[in-house]
Amino acid sequence: MQTWPLVRRGETGAGRRAAFMLAGLLALMFAAAAPKVAAQEARGFELGAVVDVRRPSDTGLRVLAVSPGGAADRIGLRAGDLLQEINGQPLAGAPRPAAALGQALDAGGGRLEVLLMRAGQPLRLSGPADVRGHAGGKCGQVTALFDGLQVPAALRKVDITQVEGRAPLPADASRYALPAGPRVVIVREHVPRSTPRPLSSFASRALVINVEPDTTHYIGAMPAAGGGWVPWVWQSSPEPCR
Numbered sequence: 001m002q003t004w005p006l007v008r009r010g011e012t013g014a015g016r017r018a019a020f021m022l023a024g025l026l027a028l029m030f031a032a033a034a035p036k037v038a039a040q041e042a043r044g045f046e047l048g049a050v051v052d053v054r055r056p057s058d059t060g061l062r063v064l065a066v067s068p069g070g071a072a073d074r075i076g077l078r079a080g081d082l083l084q085e086i087n088g089q090p091l092a093g094a095p096r097p098a099a100a101l102g103q104a105l106d107a108g109g110g111r112l113e114v115l116l117m118r119a120g121q122p123l124r125l126s127g128p129a130d131v132r133g134h135a136g137g138k139c140g141q142v143t144a145l146f147d148g149l150q151v152p153a154a155l156r157k158v159d160i161t162q163v164e165g166r167a168p169l170p171a172d173a174s175r176y177a178l179p180a181g182p183r184v185v186i187v188r189e190h191v192p193r194s195t196p197r198p199l200s201s202f203a204s205r206a207l208v209i210n211v212e213p214d215t216t217h218y219i220g221a222m223p224a225a226g227g228g229w230v231p232w233v234w235q236s237s238p239e240p241c242r
Contacts, residue, residue: 045105045108045129045131046071046105046130046131047071047101048066048067048070048072048073049064049072050064050065050066051063052064054097056094057082057097059082060084060116061091061097062080062081062083063078063080063081063082070130071127072112075125075127076125078118080118081116082116082117083114084122085114085115086113087108087113088113110128112127112128138213138214139178139180139241140178140180140212140214140216141176141215141217141241141242142160142163142178142185142216142219143174143176143217144159144190144218145218146220149218151234152222152234155221156190156229157220158231159188159189159191160186161186161204162184162186163178163183179211181210181211182208182209182210184206185207185208187204188204189221203228203229205230206231215238217236218233218234218235218237219231
């Protein structure tokens with residue numbers, strides 16, 4: 001089982017600060033279920049890129065990374081591009097960037113019609129979106145559950161706040177099913193039930209997990225050299241994906 005933490009042990013200076021900034025970034029996949037087709041109810045459309053949707057931007061939503069072989073890569077999207085609109089839905093200046101991007105992907109019905117700015121010049125790209133779903137029933141699960149398990153002494157508890165660019169559903173679930181393959185999970189240092197601190201004061205990190213079929217991946221946090229912490233898959237166990 002492979003994982004790619006976006007913050008590495010021992011990383012310091014500008015590289016580490018840049019990695020920490022990715023904690024709030026999402027590799028965005030939004031469901032757009034096809035009506036009256038039961039086999040497609042759990043499917044949606046995938047952009048295949050990590051886009052900065054932390055805050056509104058009048059200049060457009062910046063692409064931070066493109067998944068190799070994904071939809072964005074195939075149509076020619078690049079890191080650094082500023083997304084102006086997708087499928088006719090405006091993204092530059094959108095007050096709720098994540099919601100706007102989700103609605104834009106929904107509007108395409110499986111197509112991507114992208115207007116972007118690159119090096120100060122407008123550019124249009126188009127092509128098919130990736131279809132998201134548990135193809136062939138191949139899925140795995142992620143969890144931050146510790147209860148009843150023997151864990152490494154230094155391991156800290158985290159909360160899963162984003163799974164593939166979406167808030168986990170249902171919110172009170174202990175495990176989240178994901179299609180097999182590389183997936184982005186955002187975790188936050190564990191928030192006690194009663195705390196006077198605002199949620200924004202708790203640090204978040206991003207983790208790319210190579211989700212294996214019928215396997216549950218257990219996520220926690222380990223101390224990082226020089227302070228702070230990094231998300232870590234500390235255990236992977238065979239378990240049917242439901």
